[in-house]
Structure formats: structure tokens, C-alpha cells
Amino acid sequence: MPKPRDPYRDRLPMAVLSVLTCGELPAASAPGAGRLAALRLKYDYRQPDVAAELRGLWRDHRDEILEAAEGREPWAARVLRAPDGANDDDDEGGAR
Numbered sequence: 868m869p870k871p872r873d874p875y876r877d878r879l880p881m882a883v884l885s886v887l888t889c890g891e892l893p894a895a896s897a898p899g900a901g902r903l904a905a906l907r908l909k910y911d912y913r914q915p916d917v918a919a920e921l922r923g924l925w926r927d928h929r930d931e932i933l934e935a936a937e938g939r940e941p942w943a944a945r946v947l948r949a950p951d952g953a954n955d956d957d958d959e960g961g962a963r
Contacts, residue, residue: 879928883908887924888935890942912946921946 878884880901885893886909893905908924911917925932925943932941 879924879931880904883924884932884935887921887928887932887943888941889939890945913950918950 882893882901882905885891886905892909907917908921912921925947932943
């Protein structure tokens with residue numbers, strides 16, 4: 868007997884979606900699917916292979932990311948526009 872199709876099969880894992888929308892990792896109690904990918908996107912987005920992955924995720928899941936961002940500009944869009952300024956909101960007034 869065939870298995871029923873997973874309704875979330877073509878959707879991003881919650882942890883990855885959280886990083887792409889707001890640039891934050893989900894709470895530790897959130898489901899674990901995609902947590903390593905989310906960490907990599909959050910902290911290694913300047914690496915060429917991760918930047919290419921980020922561009923692909925934005926291209927393939929833009930509608931899902933925009934919907935989750937609820938009218939705010941997604942973190943992924945800010946990173947792709949200006950990779951060096953993506954974490955300016957996280958800085959506490961000091962130089963890097």
C-alpha cells in the first residue's frame with residue numbers, strides 16, 4: 868500500500884524558514900528538522916557555497932518566505948541585497 872504524500876514535502880523546515888524570514892534560530896524546543904542547515908545559513912552566509920544555497924532557497928521558496936515574514940522584509944532578502952550588512956541589527960553599537 869502506498870504511503871500518503873507528506874503535505875510538507877516541498878516546504879522548508881521550520882528552523883530554516885525562521886532564519887530566512889527573521890534571521891533568528893528558533894527556540895530550542897522547536898522541532899529539530901533543518902536545525903543544522905539553519906545554523907549554517909545564519910552564520911556562514913558569506914561563504915560562496917552557502918551564499919549559492921541561500922540564493923537557491925530564495926528563488927525556489929520566495930512565496931513561502933514572504934508569507935512567513937508577514938509583511939516585513941525577510942532576512943534572506945537583506946542578505947542577498949547587502950551581505951556585509953545583514954547582521955547590523957544584531958550588533959550592539961560596536962565595530963566588528
